Amino acid sequence: MHKLAGKKILLGITGGIAAYKSALLCRELKRLGADVRVIMTVAATHFITPLTLQALSGHTVHCDLFEAESDHGMGHIELARWADLVIIAPASANTIAKLAHGQADDLLTTTVLACDKPLSLAPAMNSLMWQHLATQANIQLLISRGVTVLGPAEGEQACGEQGPGRMLEAEQIAEHLQQQLNQELLAGKKVVVTAGPTWEAIDPVRGLTNHSSGKMGYELASALRDAGASITLISGPTALSPPAGVDYINITSAKEMTDAVMANVPSCDIFIGVAAVADYRPVSPAQQKIKKDADSLSIELVRNPDILAMVAALDDAPFTVGFAAETEKVVENAQKKLTAKGIHMIAANPVSGKNSAFNADSNELTLIDRDGISHLSRCSKPLLAQKLTKEIAQRYYETYPAKDS
Ligand SMILES: Cc1cc2nc3c(=O)[nH]c(=O)nc-3n(C[C@H](O)[C@H](O)[C@H](O)COP(=O)(O)O)c2cc1C
DSSP: OOTTTTOEEEEEEOSSTTHHHHHHHHHHHHHTTOEEEEEEOTTGGGTSOHHHHHHHHSSOOBOOHHHHHHSSSOOHHHHHHHOSEEEEEEEOHHHHHHHHTTOOOSHHHHHHHTOOSOEEEEEOOOHHHHHSHHHHHHHHHHHHTTOEEOOOEEEEOTTSOEEEEEOOOHHHHHHHHHHHHTOOTTTTOEEEEEESBOOEESSSSOEEOOOOOSHHHHHHHHHHHHTTOEEEEEEOSOSOOOOTTSEEEEOOSHHHHHHHHHHHGGGOSEEEEOSBOOSEEESSOOSSOOOSOSSOOOOOEEEOOOHHHHHHTSTTOOEEEEEEEESSOHHHHHHHHHHHHTOSEEEEEEOSSTTOOTTOSEEEEEEEETTEEEEEEEEEHHHHHHHHHHHHHHHHHHHOGGGOO
């Protein structure tokens, strides 16, 4: 069965004895239907020839940063864009150290740095190299950034040592990659997501709004869809095209968003409020454009409905996730919001200064639930959305174990 059909896998090979196993891995990934492109470090070419990998992958093997850029083939940016997933097997202690510290001095490390797709490493090295505090610190750093580390296994090593350091077998690595790429974590679940800003009319041509671009909510809707959920995306005015395969409801004001949410949540499993909903709206918007006759103008505002609190208060409330956009005391304010609204989880992001989430292509999130706080470090919004999807799914199934399918 072609479990990896259509998947684009970038296989990085570094300089270690286990490089011979990468040939088997390449063949196994091909057998499962994946399109495989290979990057080898110079050290790797001492252990296995690029010709072997070229024959197995069916594509030119890339080894040199500058050659790849100049030969009109795939340079590091094209390779980074092309891949659905990057696996480095074997991952040497040296390359692990370089990745941990953001070094980019060869084609493989430069490509990885330019790539926001999931990265997996299958380390292979002498057991003392593996256990060295430097290697362990590098590995922990990479794990904290969302890198998946496969193995290493324990056993007898090529160098005669006994202990951890053997690369996993090709079939085991392929199995992990299949799980990673085909995660249908939320198969059969219905999720309602709100995104973007709202627009509260002052008169027919002016309104109150905010800087939300909708990118995070749209990326999250895509990631949830990829995890198998059916999605209703309720969006305020944005410049974005709705993701394919989601039910899309376009609204303008907070009131319209409230009505659309309340009509759609009763049958949903998870509700995620990413939209930056206006807290207040003008009491009575002018019917005609307001003229600048007076020196000053007061607009009376009234509170909008609190959508998250309304959803959380429903009798059969879905697992409810809020977003907190804060300009100060991000965690403290988000914690208060979690309790005040009675929701299950909150994702807090800063929206002031150079790290503002608004309109940016990258973001970071602090996740707060009733059990504590964790952090998803800064990365592109698509990757962050994938990570957040996993976090939400995990907490959803913990909260409603009976719904685990
Ligand atoms: C015979 C031999 C075997 C090696 N095996 C490994 C290994 O299994 N794992 C490892 O991390 N380094 C191993 N090394 C060291 C790496 O090849 C070396 O650190 C190199 O700089 C790695 O470069 P790369 O990370 O760019 O591929 C070995 C070196 C030699 C000479």
